[in-house]
Amino acid sequence: MSQDIERxxxxxxxxxxxxxxxxxxxxxxPLKWEGYNAVGVDSLExxxxxxxxxxxxxxxxxxxxKDQRIRAIAKIREIRPFASLLLLSDESSTExxxxxxxSGADDYIVKPFVPLELLAxxxxxxxxxxxxxxxxxxxxKLKELxxxxxxTGLLNMRSLYQKLEFELQRARRFGRQVCVIMFDMDHxxxxxxxxxxxxxxxxxxxxxxxxxxxTRNIDIPARYGGDEFLIVLTEVNFEGALFYxxxxxxxxxxxTFRSGDDExxxxxxxxxxxxxxxxxxxxxELVRRADHALYEAKENGRNxxxxxxxxxxxxxxxxxxxxxxxxxxxxxxKKSAPAVSATKRRKSRAG
Numbered sequence: 478m479s480q481d482i483e484r485x486x487x488x489x490x491x492x493x494x495x496x497x498x499x500x501x502x503x504x505x506x507p508l509k510w511e512g513y514n515a516v517g518v519d520s521l522e523x524x525x526x527x528x529x530x531x532x533x534x535x536x537x538x539x540x541x542x543k544d545q546r547i548r549a550i551a552k553i554r555e556i557r558p559f560a561s562l563l564l565l566s567d568e569s570s571t572e573x574x575x576x577x578x579x580s581g582a583d584d585y586i587v588k589p590f591v592p593l594e595l596l597a598x599x600x601x602x603x604x605x606x607x608x609x610x611x612x613x614x615x616x617x618k619l620k621e622l623x624x625x626x627x628x629t630g631l632l633n634m635r636s637l638y639q640k641l642e643f644e645l646q647r648a649r650r651f652g653r654q655v656c657v658i659m660f661d662m663d664h665x666x667x668x669x670x671x672x673x674x675x676x677x678x679x680x681x682x683x684x685x686x687x688x689x690x691x692t693r694n695i696d697i698p699a700r701y702g703g704d705e706f707l708i709v710l711t712e713v714n715f716e717g718a719l720f721y722x723x724x725x726x727x728x729x730x731x732x733t734f735r736s737g738d739d740e741x742x743x744x745x746x747x748x749x750x751x752x753x754x755x756x757x758x759x760x761x762e763l764v765r766r767a768d769h770a771l772y773e774a775k776e777n778g779r780n781x782x783x784x785x786x787x788x789x790x791x792x793x794x795x796x797x798x799x800x801x802x803x804x805x806x807x808x809x810x811k812k813s814a815p816a817v818s819a820t821k822r823r824k825s826r827a828g
Contacts (some may be wrong), residue, residue, distance in 0.1 A: 489603060490533040493517035494524035494549065495565075496540050504537055504565070507592035508599070521549050522734040528557050535602055537580070539565035543573070550581045561602040564727040565590065565659070626700040628678060629685025634707070637699035640759040641709050644697070647713075652754045654789065656718040659767040660725070660747040665704040668741060676739045683734055691725050707764065715751045715784070715793035721801075722747045722782040730780065746774040750785035 491513050495501045501517035508515040516531075518524045521540075528536065536553055538680070540546045546564065553562060563580035566573060569587075574585045584598055617753045624636035632640070645827055662668070662684070669677040681704060681818035688698045688706055710718055729745045747798025766785040774783040784790050 487537070489513050490531060491515040491535045491537065491599065491755060492524065492527055492531065492533040492539045494521060494539070495519060495537075496545075498621075500539055504539065504595070507596055511596055511599075513599070520783055520826035521552065522600075524549075524555065528553065528560075531561060532557070534563045534606060535563065535599060537563045537565060538605045539588075542800070543568070546577065550577070554581045561606060563598065564601070574725075587726050626685075628682055629688075629700045631685050631688065631706070632697065632699040634699060634701060637697060637707060638695050638760050639708065639761070640714065644709060644711055645758065645760060645763070648752060649755055650759060653712055654714055654752050654754060655763070656713050656721075656749055656751045657763045657767040658708040658710065658718070658722060658725075658747060658749040659701065659705065659764070659771045660722075660730075660745045661703070661705040661771065663744045663746055664669075665743070668743070672739050672741070679736045679739075680734045680741070680743075683732075684729070687728060687732065687802070688725075690730055691721075707767070713751070716796075718749050718751050719782065719784065719793075722749055726782055746779045747782040748772065748774050748784070750787070751789050753787060753789045 491508055493501055493504045495504065495517060496519055498519050499521060500713070505515050505517050506771075508704045516527065518527055524536075527533070536557070538549050538553070539544060540549060546566065550564070550685060551562070561584075562582050563584045563586060564577045565586050565588055566577065567587070574587075577585045583602060586595060586598065624632060624689070626633045640653075644655050647653070647804045665677070665680075668680055674808065681700075682702075684706065685700065686699075688708065692698050692708060695711050697711070699709075701707040710721060727744055728749055729743070732740050732742070734743070748767050750766035750770060752758055752763065768785075770783045770785045774781040776781065
């Protein structure tokens with residue numbers, strides 16, 4: 478949303494809540510002159526329904542009874558804490574004004590009011606709201622910049638560790654598993670040496686796109702630093718993590734990185750670690766395990782996927798071995814079964 482474009486008056490929603498129907502018309506008249514999208518209701522109950530569905534920017538409250546005014550302010554603040562709330566009253570004492578403002582109103586206007594003064598106060602509160610929204614928007618952008626890597630748009634490590642801590646807590650609570658994958662590009666130094674650092678930055682940026690294309694919305698990809706990347710897979714077991722890592726490795730292997738006259742193909746080495754269900758482990762320890770597996774992949778020739786050996790990985794491998802044995806035994810039985818001629822099979826069916 479652009480924060481610099483002035484909004485038209487008709488887009489500004491103003492709700493008037495007044496227990497006097499004639500009073501509603503008196504308040505609405507100057508607001509509609511100015512072009513505001515203003516409506517009025519004569520009860521707090523109806524006002525609450527309108528606030529819930531319509532979400533006005535400014536709410537004007539005018540009740541004759543002092544206690545009812547205070548209750549209305551409290552109720553409105555519960556459901557719309559950031560709306561600008563203007564209180565109208567014929568009580569002009571300092572005590573009444575202080576009570577109204579301390580109860581949660583943003584402004585206090587004494588009746589009978591001057592229409593031009595009401596409009597000036599409305600403009601002031603809308604201007605304050607615009608500045609607050611601009612500040613919120615700027616803070617969101619700053620947080621986004623603080624949490625992400627500027628080259629790839631992926632999370633940086635500070636932000637990733639925060640999210641990983643949350644995922645590990647959730648996994649411990651529900652008995653789920655979390656996987657951390659660490660990979661880097663094989664012989665990446667040669668990319669910078671053989672081309673230039675701009676092309677190297679391009680390759681890292683493109684690698685970030687590949688990572689994004691190969692992750693789900695619930696996964697957490699990040700740039701670890703240099704040419705190293707880290708991915709957190711949630712709700713995944715060892716078999717699923719291994720399948721993902723192989724798919725990612727093949728995806729990179731089949732990619733040509735091309736920018737202008739520069740062109741290169743490269744591979745990655747991948748290490749991953751999967752937690753055991755209910756395992757109490759810190760984010761740094763899980764990352765260390767994935768790093769250990771990555772080192773093993775490098776030592777074994779690169780362009781490989783290696784895993785950290787723990788209970789989950791051993792049980793998964795045992796399941797794979799048992800399944801392979803079952804398939805082999807089934808195939809062996811089929812081969813050793815006596816052959817039956819087609820004639821005998823037909824006779825057997827006839828019998």
